[in-house]
Amino acid sequence: MNITQYFKLAVKSLRTSKMRAFLTMLGIIIGVGAVIIIISLGNGLQKMVDQQVESMGVNLIQTYVYGRGDGTTMLLDPERMYELVDDHPEVLSGVSPYVATNARIRHGATEYERTTIYGVSEVMYKQDTQATLDGETLAQGRFLQYIDVERSQNVCVLGAYLAQDAFGGDALGQTISIGGVPYTVVGVLRQSGDTLQEGGRDDQIYISYNNALKLMGSRAVNLYMFMATSRDTAAAAKTVIDDCLYDYYQDENAYYTMTMAEQVQMINAMMGVAMLVLVAIAAISLLVGGIGIMNIMLVSVTERTREIGIRKSLGAKRRDIRWQFIIEAGTTSAIGGVVGILFGCLVATVVGSLIGGVLVSQMGVGSNVTFSATPTTGAVLVSFGVSVGIGILFGYLPANKAAKLNPIDALRYD
Amino acid sequence: MGHLIELKDVYKIYPMGDEEVHALDGVSLTIDQGEFVAIVGQSGSGKSTAMNIIGCLDVPTSGTYHLGGIDVSTMGDDQQAEIRNRMLGFIFQQYNLIPKLTVQENVELPLLYAGIGSEERHARAVESLERVGLADKRRHLPSQLSGGQQQRVSIARALAGNPSVILADEPTGALDSRTGREVLGFLQKLNREGDTVVLITHDNSIAVKARRIVRLQDGRIIYDGDAGDPRAVVQPEACGEEAGA
Numbered sequence: 101m102n103i104t105q106y107f108k109l110a111v112k113s114l115r116t117s118k119m120r121a122f123l124t125m126l127g128i129i130i131g132v133g134a135v136i137i138i139i140s141l142g143n144g145l146q147k148m149v150d151q152q153v154e155s156m157g158v159n160l161i162q163t164y165v166y167g168r169g170d171g172t173t174m175l176l177d178p179e180r181m182y183e184l185v186d187d188h189p190e191v192l193s194g195v196s197p198y199v200a201t202n203a204r205i206r207h208g209a210t211e212y213e214r215t216t217i218y219g220v221s222e223v224m225y226k227q228d229t230q231a232t233l234d235g236e237t238l239a240q241g242r243f244l245q246y247i248d249v250e251r252s253q254n255v256c257v258l259g260a261y262l263a264q265d266a267f268g269g270d271a272l273g274q275t276i277s278i279g280g281v282p283y284t285v286v287g288v289l290r291q292s293g294d295t296l297q298e299g300g301r302d303d304q305i306y307i308s309y310n311n312a313l314k315l316m317g318s319r320a321v322n323l324y325m326f327m328a329t330s331r332d333t334a335a336a337a338k339t340v341i342d343d344c345l346y347d348y349y350q351d352e353n354a355y356y357t358m359t360m361a362e363q364v365q366m367i368n369a370m371m372g373v374a375m376l377v378l379v380a381i382a383a384i385s386l387l388v389g390g391i392g393i394m395n396i397m398l399v400s401v402t403e404r405t406r407e408i409g410i411r412k413s414l415g416a417k418r419r420d421i422r423w424q425f426i427i428e429a430g431t432t433s434a435i436g437g438v439v440g441i442l443f444g445c446l447v448a449t450v451v452g453s454l455i456g457g458v459l460v461s462q463m464g465v466g467s468n469v470t471f472s473a474t475p476t477t478g479a480v481l482v483s484f485g486v487s488v489g490i491g492i493l494f495g496y497l498p499a500n501k502a503a504k505l506n507p508i509d510a511l512r513y514d
Numbered sequence: 515m516g517h518l519i520e521l522k523d524v525y526k527i528y529p530m531g532d533e534e535v536h537a538l539d540g541v542s543l544t545i546d547q548g549e550f551v552a553i554v555g556q557s558g559s560g561k562s563t564a565m566n567i568i569g570c571l572d573v574p575t576s577g578t579y580h581l582g583g584i585d586v587s588t589m590g591d592d593q594q595a596e597i598r599n600r601m602l603g604f605i606f607q608q609y610n611l612i613p614k615l616t617v618q619e620n621v622e623l624p625l626l627y628a629g630i631g632s633e634e635r636h637a638r639a640v641e642s643l644e645r646v647g648l649a650d651k652r653r654h655l656p657s658q659l660s661g662g663q664q665q666r667v668s669i670a671r672a673l674a675g676n677p678s679v680i681l682a683d684e685p686t687g688a689l690d691s692r693t694g695r696e697v698l699g700f701l702q703k704l705n706r707e708g709d710t711v712v713l714i715t716h717d718n719s720i721a722v723k724a725r726r727i728v729r730l731q732d733g734r735i736i737y738d739g740d741a742g743d744p745r746a747v748v749q750p751e752a753c754g755e756e757a758g759a
Contacts, residue, residue, distance in 0.1 A: 105626060112614065112615075113614070116614050407612050409610075410611075410623075411612075411623065412595060412598075413569070413571065413598060413604050414599065414604070414627060414675075415596065415598050415599020415600070415627040415675075416595060416627050417595045417627075418591060419592075507571050508571050508572055511571075
């Protein structure tokens with residue numbers, strides 16, 4: 101007998117007891133489905149992180165400066181960081197201090213007290229992606245430019261909330277008072293949150309960091325955004341920054357530098373572990389499914405003892421019988437695997453779009469980042485292979501039992 | 515050319531607790547091409563064991579069995595399976611058709627295990643079914659046929675492989691007497707057409723349809739000769755145990 105005939109036999113056998121076949125497959129369907137869903141969602145998450153990184157720039161290096169003691173002694177002047185960039189043009193292309201503060205904001209008779217004011221440099225806005233390092237894009241006007249920062253000009257970029265609430269959407273070129281100083285609005289950001297609300301994500305203003313430090317009344321900058329000249333020089337740039345900060349503080353705990361690549365690696369490693377754990381749990385149900393197949397096959401062998409006896413009396417060899425049952429088990433789990441894959445893809449797509457919507461809005465990333473849960477081809481192939489493998493593995497024992505039946509006893513069996 | 519079937523001094527001994535049961539106790543028997551032999555005996559006489567050994571379903575404890583000149587008494591499982599496939603056609607009391615396969619698929623089974631391609635398989639199955647007059651029922655399931663028809667399907671299946679020996683184990687046991695006679699008539703017809711038929715039965719009235727009778731009792735042959743001889747059907751009172759296997 102050849103493989104096609106065993107296959108036909110298996111299909112025939114499964115069709116004669118559809119309900120049982122389905123219930124036998126259910127374990128595999130659930131197991132494979134779960135694995136596909138987990139991998140799809142994990143994959144979607146990973147892609148989203150990648151996109152986000154892409155939009156922030158793979159050559160971004162974030163440096164946190166904690167200082168020494170309570171952080172008020174040995175303040176680091178931002179000028180030192182600028183000098184560092186000037187001294188190492190081969191690895192560093194720019195830096196933006198990043199400070200967040202609050203101040204009283206007034207337009208006409210209306211005051212806003214919950215607006216976050218970010219003090220940055222022009223480096224905060226990436227020309228190639230036309231977005232800030234936080235992923236925001238401009239709706240109108242322009243971002244801060246070198247000259248604005250250099251001369252500490254009183255210009256600002258408004259978040260969508262203020263642009264709407266204070267100016268009714270027509271903010272460009274208007275004046276707004278920040279901490280008692282009038283600023284000219286040169287740009288308006290596109291809305292990035294779900295709703296415009298006071299104190300929300302869109303309730304923000306970008307000004308030059310010098311002006312922000314003035315508002316704060318302090319020179320303490322805790323975060324710097326460095327740009328390496330390219331993705332490849334990021335690691336070298338990190339060393340340069342670290343060396344400089346160590347020279348200054350003589351203490352490795354006073355600062356912390358991290359490249360985007362490292363960050364991505366860390367996130368990916370964490371997600372990888374989480375995914376592995378989840379897949380392992382899902383794989384347990386595959387194992388249970390396999391045991392279910394073995395159980396049913398054992399019952400089936402007993403029920404069909406007489407059939408086995410007949411086949412043997414007509415000339416079926418041990419391997420004929422063994423193959424018949426192994427292929428039947430393999431076919432059962434393979435069909436279960438295919439159904440599981442389809443089921444998993446369907447659920448992943450539906451759940452993915454639901455979760456994706458929530459996730460994207462909550463993580464506050466720009467509109468250029470999307471989330472979609474799609475299974476990898478590898479995951480589909482491996483799932484299918486594993487389910488067939490499970491059927492064959494767990495089908496072997498019952499099949500072997502059948503193959504070894506003595507034809508005389510088997511023929512006499514009722 | 516030797517005998518088609520040649521059993522020489524065959525013993526089949528089963529251990530049963532501390533004792534041994536001699537199911538066959540030194541049986542020597544030859545059957546030639548074209549014979550119609552009935553092996554008769556009460557239950558416990560050893561006729562089922564004889565049928566298992568002749569049918570290559572079992573091997574003797576000692577002694578030799580040559581089928582078509584080949585020593586099959588020391589063969590392993592798979593070799594025996596091949597011999598069964600090539601040389602033997604079984605007809606069972608319970609028909610032993612596979613219920614979920616159609617009539618034609620059942621008849622094709624021995625050809626399938628012989629590795630014959632699908633076209634030839636179909637052709638030979640249909641031809642076989644024509645011989646038993648059931649070609650028109652080939653797409654039916656066994657359960658849709660009467661007992662007599664099912665037995666004819668099993669005869670067609672036995673014939674399909676073109677075997678050297680047709681081995682019929684109580685072929686009429688599950689049939690009413692009229693269809694039983696039909697089936698016997700069929701076996702006689704096959705024999706007239708040249709097939710070698712070995713019939714195993716406990717029933718003298720059926721055994722006499724054969725041309726030669728081999729009577730077994732307690733694992734020994736107590737009569738071997740022409741079916742027409744009155745001694746062939748005499749139940750020897752002296753040794754008449756009510757026997758259970």
